[in-house]
Amino acid sequence: xxxxxxxxxxxxxxxxxxxxxxxxxxxxxxxxxxxxxxxxxxxxxxxxxxxxxxxxxxxxxxxxxxxxxxxxxxxxxxxxxxxxxxxxxxxxxxxxxxxxxxxxxxxxxxxxxxxxxxxxxxxxxxxxxxxxxxxxxxxxxxxxxxxxxxxxxxxxxxxxxxxxxxxxxxxxxxxxxxxxxxxxxxxxxxxxxxxxxxxxxxxxxxxxxxxxxxxxxxxxxxxxxxxxxxxxxxxxxxxxxxxxxxxxxxxxxxxxxxxxxxxxxxxxxxxxxxxxxxxxxxxxxxxxxxxxxxxxxxxxxxxxxxxxxxxxxxxxxxxxxxxxxxxxxxxxxxxxxxxxxxxxxxxxxxxxxxxxxxxxxxxxxxxxxxxxxxxxxxxxxxxxxxxxxxxxxxxxxxxxxxxxxxxxxxxxx
Numbered sequence: 001x002x003x004x005x006x007x008x009x010x011x012x013x014x015x016x017x018x019x020x021x022x023x024x025x026x027x028x029x030x031x032x033x034x035x036x037x038x039x040x041x042x043x044x045x046x047x048x049x050x051x052x053x054x055x056x057x058x059x060x061x062x063x064x065x066x067x068x069x070x071x072x073x074x075x076x077x078x079x080x081x082x083x084x085x086x087x088x089x090x091x092x093x094x095x096x097x098x099x100x101x102x103x104x105x106x107x108x109x110x111x112x113x114x115x116x117x118x119x120x121x122x123x124x125x126x127x128x129x130x131x132x133x134x135x136x137x138x139x140x141x142x143x144x145x146x147x148x149x150x151x152x153x154x155x156x157x158x159x160x161x162x163x164x165x166x167x168x169x170x171x172x173x174x175x176x177x178x179x180x181x182x183x184x185x186x187x188x189x190x191x192x193x194x195x196x197x198x199x200x201x202x203x204x205x206x207x208x209x210x211x212x213x214x215x216x217x218x219x220x221x222x223x224x225x226x227x228x229x230x231x232x233x234x235x236x237x238x239x240x241x242x243x244x245x246x247x248x249x250x251x252x253x254x255x256x257x258x259x260x261x262x263x264x265x266x267x268x269x270x271x272x273x274x275x276x277x278x279x280x281x282x283x284x285x286x287x288x289x290x291x292x293x294x295x296x297x298x299x300x301x302x303x304x305x306x307x308x309x310x311x312x313x314x315x316x317x318x319x320x321x322x323x324x325x326x327x328x329x330x331x332x333x334x335x336x337x338x339x340x341x342x343x344x345x346x347x348x349x350x351x352x353x354x355x356x357x358x359x360x361x362x363x364x365x366x367x368x369x370x371x372x373x374x375x376x377x378x379x380x381x382x383x384x385x386x387x388x389x390x391x392x393x394x395x396x397x398x399x400x401x402x403x404x405x406x407x408x409x410x411x412x413x
Contacts, residue, residue: 041368044380045328045360048309053350055305057343058250061218063294065209066282069183074176075099076200079192084181086189090208094181097190097205099198101177108170111163118163122156129153185210186288209292214285216249216261218298219276247281249290250297259284261298309355310348312380315363316341325355326362326369328377334362334369 077099084096129149135141181187185208192198192205249257261281270277281298283290290296316323316339327335339354355361362369363380 040374040376041365042376042378043326043328043362043365043369045362045377046312046315046380048311048351048355048357048359048361050307050309050357052304052306053308053310054301055303055308055343056248056299056301057224058297058299059218059220061216061249061281061296061298063283063290063292063296064215064217065185065211065292066213066215067183067185067208067210068292069185069208069210071096071179071181071205071208073097073099073179073198073200073203073205075104075173077103077177077198079194079196079198082190082193084187084190086187086206088187089185090181090187092181092184095178096181096187097179099177099179101174104170104174104177108167108174111166111170114163115160115167118156118160122153122160125149125153125156179205181208183208183210211288211290211292212285214283214290214292216247216281216283216290216296216298218279218281219271219274220279222270222275222277225277245300245302247283248299248301249281249283250299252295257283257289257296259286260301263300305350307357309351309357311351311355311361312363313347313349315361316349316351317366325351326366327355328360328362328375332374332377334371334373334375336371 079097080100081098082096083098084090084094090096129146129152132141132146132149136143136146188207188209190206192203198205245263247261247263249259249261251257261283263279264282265280267278311325315325317325319336319338321338323339323341325337325339327337329335337354340352341349342352343350360377362375362377365375369375
């Protein structure tokens with residue numbers, strides 16, 4: 001009996017020890033599970049600084065021949081020969097077509113014969129007049145005879161002038177049976193070939209395009225023109241004048257054309273069908289790289305914008321109502337600002353409203369910030385995104401028809 005008491009006493013003591021140990025461990029777990037205050041997130045920021053930057057809007061343009069010349073016959077006749085290679089370059093004065101010259105040569109020689117005939121008649125009329133004038137003094141002839149001689153002399157002179165005019169016209173027609181290139185350029189295919197009757201001033205035989213220099217024509221929207229006038233007053237836009245503007249041509253593959261163009265013409269008004277104003281650049285084309293009808297982009301150069309605020313492209317986010325940026329205030333708390341980002345310059349957005357010079361803009365760590373919550377800002381590392389813009393590679397205002405803006409802002413602009 002004593003043995004059982006000792007056994008149960010030891011079992012009870014072991015159970016109580018286990019309960020005490022479990023209670024102690026449970027208390028320790030309760031103390032360790034208390035929430036610790038979260039660390040203040042660290043974000044990279046850049047300071048928005050006003051700068052003078054080139055304002056270089058970019059628009060879609062189309063290349064045109066500087067001189068498209070239509071080749072039409074000056075005389076009506078049978079086409080005897082086509083003397084050029086289609087689609088090639090022809091030099092000024094190159095023979096292009098030959099119209100059958102035989103009837104025109106005959107007309108020319110006949111006109112020359114009529115000149116000789118008219119000259120003979122004039123000589124005779126002068127001699128007759130010279131004979132009758134002295135006889136009138138002696139009253140050997142009547143006044144009517146003298147008047148007839150004078151009239152014949154005048155008629156002979158008029159006949160000679162008419163014959164000379166006929167020779168000029170006949171020579172013109174004869175010479176124009178051979179059609180030559182009036183300019184140097186690329187020639188299209190021929191619309192007519194040997195044996196075809198062609199009509200003077202009516203049938204279009206072919207077209208020659210002068211491609212050096214070339215024209216590049218762009219259409220500037222009315223909305224851009226109106227905003228341009230507002231910017232000239234509001235943000236200190238400095239414009240050198242239309243005749244001083246130049247244009248950089250960007251090809252379809254993104255490469256830059258090696259020759260700059262010069263603006264030489266703008267329409268006096270807007271085109272009613274498009275609501276835009278046409279502008280034309282003259283672009284050297286010595287190598288024939290540009291072709292008529294080719295689509296390119298033209299970046300206007302020469303205008304600068306004062307006091308422009310630039311922030312890196314990655315700092316501008318797309319919010320529910322449009323583009324936004326995250327600002328770190330003086331108390332290091334985050335603030336969301338809606339902005340108007342109109343154009344971009346070397347991976348940076350030009351901010352027209354929403355950010356003031358000297359404010360700190362967050363460029364990384366967006367997922368860790370909450371509006372109104374404190375952050376620990378550190379300067380962002382210098383990079384191509386937040387360094388000073390390279391004026392030579394700026395993009396500037398994007399044409400509403402183009403697709404060069406970052407995806408985040410395409411819907412908001």
